[in-house]
Amino acid sequence: MPFCESCDRFYTPSTLTPEGDCPQGHHVADPEDAGQFIQSTAPPREEDRAAKVPWHFWVLLVAVVIYLGYRAIQMTGWLIHWLGTR
Ligand SMILES: [Zn+2]
Structure with missing residues (x-):
């Protein structure tokens, strides 16, 4: 579960941008990590x-x-x- 220290709250992976930023624009996770939990490699x-x-x-x-x-x-x-x- 990605956590934004600036907002002091948790975000679901789908609410983060592909760059790993929270909706308020703070950087939460590295793009590689963000990609890992945003985009599933599993088939639909x-x-x-x-x-x-x-x-x-x-x-x-x-x-x-x-x-x-x-x-x-x-x-x-x-x-x-x-x-x-x-
Ligand atoms: Zn934030």
Whole structure:
């Protein structure tokens, strides 16, 4: 967390300029350090999420589809029975 001694407060990395200055213009961090915490080298989150879906997600999805299918069949049978008793 970058701290500005002149302002006597902490700043989030995104509020600092790329030069490492606080919004009041004081120098807080070195540009190399500022670049390190302002610009992430990690790829954008959406790209990452689309690229790899964990295998257990598909296992869970298949399990849910099978379970809901079973419940749907069960409910249809129950509905036919209920209609027959009327
Ligand atoms: Zn400042």
